[in-house]
Amino acid sequence: MRLVLIGLAAGFFGALFGVGGGIIMVPLLILTAAYTERPAMATSLAAIGLIAAEGAIFFGVRGDVEPGYAALVGIPATVGVLAGTSLQQRLATRTLSLAFSVLLAAIAVRLLV
Amino acid sequence: METILLAVSLGFVAGVFAGLFGVGGGILFVPTLVLALGLDQLHAQATSLLAMLPVVAVGTWRQRRYGHIRMRPALVLGIAGAAGVVAGGFLAESLPEGALERLFGLLLLAVAAQLAWRALHPRPTTP
Numbered sequence: 001m002r003l004v005l006i007g008l009a010a011g012f013f014g015a016l017f018g019v020g021g022g023i024i025m026v027p028l029l030i031l032t033a034a035y036t037e038r039p040a041m042a043t044s045l046a047a048i049g050l051i052a053a054e055g056a057i058f059f060g061v062r063g064d065v066e067p068g069y070a071a072l073v074g075i076p077a078t079v080g081v082l083a084g085t086s087l088q089q090r091l092a093t094r095t096l097s098l099a100f101s102v103l104l105a106a107i108a109v110r111l112l113v
Numbered sequence: 114m115e116t117i118l119l120a121v122s123l124g125f126v127a128g129v130f131a132g133l134f135g136v137g138g139g140i141l142f143v144p145t146l147v148l149a150l151g152l153d154q155l156h157a158q159a160t161s162l163l164a165m166l167p168v169v170a171v172g173t174w175r176q177r178r179y180g181h182i183r184m185r186p187a188l189v190l191g192i193a194g195a196a197g198v199v200a201g202g203f204l205a206e207s208l209p210e211g212a213l214e215r216l217f218g219l220l221l222l223a224v225a226a227q228l229a230w231r232a233l234h235p236r237p238t239t240p
Binding site: 003004005006007008009010011012013014015016017018019020021022023025026027038039040041042043044045046047048049050051052053054055056058059060062064065066067069070071072073074075076077078079080081082083084085086087088094095096097098100101102103104105107108110111112 | 117120121122123124125126127128129130131132133134135136137138139140141142143144145146147148150152155156157158159160161162163164165166167168169170171172173175176177179181182183184186187188189190191192193194195196197198199200201202204205206214215216217218219220221222224225226227228229231232233
């Protein structure tokens, strides 16, 4: 039941913001469903696949999806995810987390101001 | 040409981010599509969901090899997510463009804060 609620929230967030919902699924699995970090991340990633597919269909039938642009960022990202998953197995990601945090904050400022 | 290079580089960074944190990379796809490629916010968000699919497929395959995925819970999450997707999708469509972009900016700030907090307060990661 808890998982159903987490899935609903993730789907809502995912479609509202064009993300997969992992941003809220990972912490919710850890905080409310007694998952440790790595199983939470891995399980959330598999669920994101379904949510992103559902979202792509929802917006795709409305003509809002641009497949060429999706390939332009999605294909290099598919290479990047191989690097990311092997890094995750190997090192403490503290520095990288902080670096990403700064990057996201900078983009947020660029979007908001 | 420069915008394409920028988009490709940011796409790669989004993938590394996705692999590291078990997310789909949308949080970086959306601003890349808006700021580098000039899509409007709604089209960027819709396109991000499609761009995520190969990333998540490869990420899931890699994680499976490491044995961290719990498949049944993942299916429950993903199937329950469909109802949320429809609600969130209609809301995204009905919001004015500027409001959606601002909300996304706030989401980015929240994620940045969450990342910084997790980095500074590490929790045990043994499965």
